[in-house]
Amino acid sequence: MVASFLLAFCRLVLSFVFALSFVGKLRDVRGLRQTILNFHILPHWLNWLSGVITFFVLVSELLVIMGGVLGGMFLLPTFVFAAFLLILFSGTLMSVLVRQVHTSCNCFGKSDKPVSVGDLWRNGGLLCCALGGSALFFWSQQEQASLPWAAWFLAGGAGIVFVALLFSIGDLIALFQSW
Numbered sequence: 001m002v003a004s005f006l007l008a009f010c011r012l013v014l015s016f017v018f019a020l021s022f023v024g025k026l027r028d029v030r031g032l033r034q035t036i037l038n039f040h041i042l043p044h045w046l047n048w049l050s051g052v053i054t055f056f057v058l059v060s061e062l063l064v065i066m067g068g069v070l071g072g073m074f075l076l077p078t079f080v081f082a083a084f085l086l087i088l089f090s091g092t093l094m095s096v097l098v099r100q101v102h103t104s105c106n107c108f109g110k111s112d113k114p115v116s117v118g119d120l121w122r123n124g125g126l127l128c129c130a131l132g133g134s135a136l137f138f139w140s141q142q143e144q145a146s147l148p149w150a151a152w153f154l155a156g157g158a159g160i161v162f163v164a165l166l167f168s169i170g171d172l173i174a175l176f177q178s179w
Contacts, residue, residue: 003140004147008155010133011075013162014082015068017126022061024109029054031110038103039096060085076137083130090123118170125166 025032036042036050064085067078093105096115105115147155165172 001147001151003136005151005155007133007136007140008147008152009159009162010079010129010136011068011071012152012156012159013129014079014126014133015065016159017163017166018061018064018068018082021108022058022065025058025061025106028106028110029058031106032057035103035106038101039092040099040101041092041095076134079130079133079137083127083134086123086127086130090120090127093119093123113170116170116173118173121169121173122166125162125169 033050033054036053037047042049060081064078064082067074067081089107093115096103097117097120102114104111104113105119107119
């Protein structure tokens with residue numbers, strides 16, 4: 001039962017975060033494309049690829065959302081794909097930080113907050129959910145369907161608190177660094 005609860009938690013966290021990200025980016029698709037250009041990951045002669053990457057990002061996030069909602073046989077591939085995307089996104093953010101490119105992440109829509117180590121910690125927490133969900137998928141043998149509704153609501157509430165903490169992690173890091 002505990003494994004099934006944790007699996008539901010991971011599933012809900014990833015679905016919620018990817019949904020927030022998808023909706024935020026969908027509201028400003030041009031901004032997403034500009035963010036990709038601002039990251040300076042493409043040589044100038046390949047800037048036209050930013051439109052393709054924008055499309056890939058949006059479709060990929062939508063696939064994670066759909067897999068999280070549908071569950072069942074889609075759940076394990078969804079966890080694995082979410083982990084892949086988080087590693088890819090984190091690598092891009094790390095590249096931006098190492099090269100000291102001063103730009104905003106816009107991971108969840110238009111934002112003025114510059115890319116920071118907090119973004120990597122947030123993605124690390126989400127990656128733990130994706131990898132943990134993959135492991136729990138095997139351990140619980142898909143028992144999550146048998147969870148009572150109360151357990152789903154509890155997992156959802158815990159997931160919302162976890163996501164709120166992950167979204168605040170950059171501010172928490174800054175607070176502790178100021179001491």
